[in-house]
Structure formats: C-alpha cells, structure tokens
Amino acid sequence: MAQDLRELFKNEKVTHEKMPKNHQKRFLDKLDVVLPEQKQKQSKFNWMQIAASVVVLLGLSFGAFKYFQPEIIGDTPEIANTKTEDTKTLGDVSPGLKKVEDYYLASINLELSKMTYTPETKELFDGYLIQLNALDKEYKKLSLELTESGPSELTVNALIDNLKLRLNLLYRLREQLQKFNTSDALAGEVSQSI
Secondary structure, eight states: OOOOHHHHHHHHTOOOOOOOTTHHHHHHHHHHHHSOOSHHHHHHHHHHHHHHHHHHHHHHHHHHHHHHSOOOOTTOOOSSOOOOSSSOOHHHHOHHHHHHHHHHHHHHHHHHHHOOOOGGGHHHHHHHHHHHHHHHHHHHHHHHHHHHHOOOHHHHHHHHHHHHHHHHHHHHHHHHHHHHHHHHHHHHHHHHHO
C-alpha cells in the first residue's frame, strides 16, 4: 500500500497551473471579511485602560496630597514651630525639658488642627492668631536669650510659661468657637420655629 509519491505524480500527469493574478490579495480580503482582526480593537481598549489607570492614579495621588497636607489658617505660618537652626530650645537643655516642650508643642498643633475656620469666625480667629504670633515671637526671643546667655531658671520657666499660655489661649479659642456654634444653632432653631 505504501507508494512513493513521486512515482504516483509521474504516473498521473498533473498539470502545473498558475494561480490567477491578485489571488493572494483577494484571499486575504475575503479572510478579513469572514474573520476580522481583533487586534485593532484590543489595542484601542488597552490604551483606554492605561489612560483610565493614569487618571485614577493621579486622582488618588491628589486626594492623598490634600488629605495629608497640614491645614493652614488664613495666611499665617505654622505657629507652634519654634526651633530654628541658630537658637537653642528647651530640648537642648535637658531630656526632661525636651519632653515638656514636645508635649506642649504637640498639644498646640493638635488644638490648631481641630479648629475649623469659617468666614463667620474670621474676626475671632484673627484676634487669637495675633496674640499667638506675639507669643511665638516672644518665645523666639527667649530661645535666643537661652542660646546667648546659657540656661537659667528664669529663662527656662519663661519658655515653659510661654508654651502654657499659648495652649491656654487655644483652649479659650475652642470654647469661644463652641459658644459661637451653639448660639448659631439656637438662633437657627428659633428662626425655623417662627
């Protein structure tokens, strides 16, 4: 049963016909009609996925930046940041005083971060911020004195008292804001009931 194919073709008188011109092109055209290429659709879809991913990534990055950015009240600098490169602070005198200074500075920053600034409370905020800025300048002067003349009990006590006073000022501001908010809420309830 096994026959040599060459022998079979010699015996069969096969004519070698040539393909018509443009046969391959017509065949590929018909193939494209029946089975269209899906790569073109996928490439567009891939670009859209990449673009959407970039947009989502940028949005999340912007949201994280805004969320973790410290809140600035008005156009005043951070009030509780008192350390400069040239001056000494309580933390430079002793580790115990560093703990005291860190406690007060953390408490001051915490209180500032809890407060919300509204146009209705602008005057109240501005008054307290002027006092806080004056206390901050005084703290820097005391730190400079500590650097120049060395640590003394009077200077150290003045620095601690300055921090206490700033923190107490922020507590009073918070109380004032609470009173303001409750009085606004009561006034709103009275006007709604009328």
